[in-house]
Amino acid sequence: MDNEYLELLERLYQKLPKKSGTGERFEPPKVEISYIGNQTIIKNFIFIADSLRREPQHLLKFFTKETAAPGNISGKQAIFQSKIPAHIVNSKLEAYIKEFVLCKECKRPDTKIIKKDKKLFSLKCEACGAETSIRSI
Numbered sequence: 001m002d003n004e005y006l007e008l009l010e011r012l013y014q015k016l017p018k019k020s021g022t023g024e025r026f027e028p029p030k031v032e033i034s035y036i037g038n039q040t041i042i043k044n045f046i047f048i049a050d051s052l053r054r055e056p057q058h059l060l061k062f063f064t065k066e067t068a069a070p071g072n073i074s075g076k077q078a079i080f081q082s083k084i085p086a087h088i089v090n091s092k093l094e095a096y097i098k099e100f101v102l103c104k105e106c107k108r109p110d111t112k113i114i115k116k117d118k119k120l121f122s123l124k125c126e127a128c129g130a131e132t133s134i135r136s137i
């Protein structure tokens, strides 16, 4: 093979799309957990809520209901009065993202929660404009 041929190949490769499919998959933030006695502490709770663009209180309410562990926010962290295994915390966070963050139509995370009524909320997507109703927690 001569150099010209290699250069041609090189150029062809560069033209190929890097990834197939539409858009990038949303990477949920990594949860930092520590345990003190029977308490579970999510150390970067505010960071997680911020990166999902959700109210920390909304996320907290979801966690306390789903895990039946009372919890509160203290500084940048959330403290739960029960031992919650890391895999449960992670799967609950995934469930939250699926239900309250990702657009039901285009699966992108560029959404916001709109209050429609006392108990009626909808998830509005800023990427595709879709609006779907969500339950209140």
Ligand SMILES: [Zn+2]
Binding pocket: 103, 104, 105, 106, 107, 108, 125, 126, 127, 128, 129, 130
């Ligand atoms: Zn959308």
